[in-house]
Amino acid sequence: MSEVSRTALENSGLEPARSMPDADLGFLWDFWYPAISSEEIFGQNLATATLMEVPLVLGRTTEGKAFAMRDSCPHRGIPLSYGHFDGKNVQCSYHGWEFDGCSGRCVVIPSLTQHDKLKVERISAVHFPCEERDGYVWVYMNEPGARLPEAVPLAPELPKFSEKYKITRLDCELPSHIDHGIIGLMDPAHGPFVHQSWFWRSKKSIHEKSKQFEPIPNGFRMSRHSPSTNSLPYQWLKKMTGEAVTTTIDFVLPNMRFEEIHSGKFWFSSRATVTPVRRDCCRIDFVAAWNLPLPIAAFRAFAKVFLRQDQETMIQQSEGLKHNPHLMLIDDADRPAKWYFALKQNLMEERRTGIPQAHPMSGPVTLHWNS
Numbered sequence: 392m393s394e395v396s397r398t399a400l401e402n403s404g405l406e407p408a409r410s411m412p413d414a415d416l417g418f419l420w421d422f423w424y425p426a427i428s429s430e431e432i433f434g435q436n437l438a439t440a441t442l443m444e445v446p447l448v449l450g451r452t453t454e455g456k457a458f459a460m461r462d463s464c465p466h467r468g469i470p471l472s473y474g475h476f477d478g479k480n481v482q483c484s485y486h487g488w489e490f491d492g493c494s495g496r497c498v499v500i501p502s503l504t505q506h507d508k509l510k511v512e513r514i515s516a517v518h519f520p521c522e523e524r525d526g527y528v529w530v531y532m533n534e535p536g537a538r539l540p541e542a543v544p545l546a547p548e549l550p551k552f553s554e555k556y557k558i559t560r561l562d563c564e565l566p567s568h569i570d571h572g573i574i575g576l577m578d579p580a581h582g583p584f585v586h587q588s589w590f591w592r593s594k595k596s597i598h599e600k601s602k603q604f605e606p607i608p609n610g611f612r613m614s615r616h617s618p619s620t621n622s623l624p625y626q627w628l629k630k631m632t633g634e635a636v637t638t639t640i641d642f643v644l645p646n647m648r649f650e651e652i653h654s655g656k657f658w659f660s661s662r663a664t665v666t667p668v669r670r671d672c673c674r675i676d677f678v679a680a681w682n683l684p685l686p687i688a689a690f691r692a693f694a695k696v697f698l699r700q701d702q703e704t705m706i707q708q709s710e711g712l713k714h715n716p717h718l719m720l721i722d723d724a725d726r727p728a729k730w731y732f733a734l735k736q737n738l739m740e741e742r743r744t745g746i747p748q749a750h751p752m753s754g755p756v757t758l759h760w761n762s
């Protein structure tokens with residue numbers, strides 16, 4: 392940009408567009424995040440999403456490969472999503488530059504003549520690794536300006552335990568920073584207050600629980616146990632199979648909670664991810680699969696009530712958080728939240744220094760709380 396035009400932009404009173412989000416928003420870069428559901432990209436349709444304050448344009452080529460680019464033309468910044476997609480290239484709506492969806496590489500600049508020396512293929516739109524799993528389009532969010540790691544890990548997939556199963560997805564947006572979304576997700580003490588329902592449990596059923604946790608790479612596990620019998624669905628499952636019900640719950644950075652329930656030949660597997668959209672907004676994506684005789688519609692009805700209860704609570708909490716209150720994490724109910732913050736801190740430290748950090752848990756530990 393020339394000196395003149397820079398001054399003109401500054402004088403215009405418009406804020407110069409930030410090319411990079413602030414580095415300290417508490418986002419964990421270099422992980423896969425679900426951006427949209429697979430149904431949102433079809434034919435020559437382009438979809439948009441925001442992850443970690445980065446605007447994205449997404450599509451799927453005629454060959455069936457999903458792709459994601461920064462929704463910003465490298466020429467003058469207009470969102471590429473206003474352009475046209477022919478099943479291979481995205482053409483910018485402003486001056487018609489074309490970018491290969493799968494690589495982001497510029498392939499055409501219509502204004503160039505034989506007198507121009509510009510190497511078109513040297514120009515690229517910002518491009519992100521993109522994969523589809525379980526009906527989500529996942530985007531590997533590598534830090535703006537940083538190089539992609541040599542080996543990008545595989546995109547996450549929900550574990551399934553038989554050939555045939557049902558699968559369903561739900562999502563809900565929360566007006567909260569990712570950290571509040573996550574500690575809300577792993578918080579055992581809000582159950583009796585937020586999730587009272589005739590079909591689940593009543594407030595009176597509150598009792599002391601002891602659960603064993605163990606460290607796992609980048610996370611922690613609530614060890615395999617028989618879930619509390621004050622929940623109707625577990626009683627029903629036990630009656631049906633005549634066998635013990637066991638459940639295991641994992642939390643893994645950056646944002647995933649996996650739950651596996653087994654009883655005899657039946658299984659239920661779910662994953663909730665909390666994805667940072669902006670500093671003040673995150674989204675829970677919940678996917679569940681099972682081979683139980685449980686109709687999808689019935690399960691969705693239950694799950695919607697649950698998510699709605701969490702969402703309402705987080706909306707109320709965000710009212711309070713506007714005033715920047717001091718907050719507390721208490722033992723033992725908030726210990727998982729403390730582990731989350733410690734794991735996150737360690738990871739950032741490891742990435743900064745290259746020195747491996749010790750896991751915040753030195754071994755298995757039993758936590759006690761009433762819920």
Ligand code: FES
Pocket residue numbers: 464465466467468469483484485486487488
């Ligand atoms: S702004 Fe996209 S081609 Fe010019």
Ligand SMILES: [Fe+2]
Pocket residue numbers: 575576581585586701
């Ligand atoms: Fe909840």
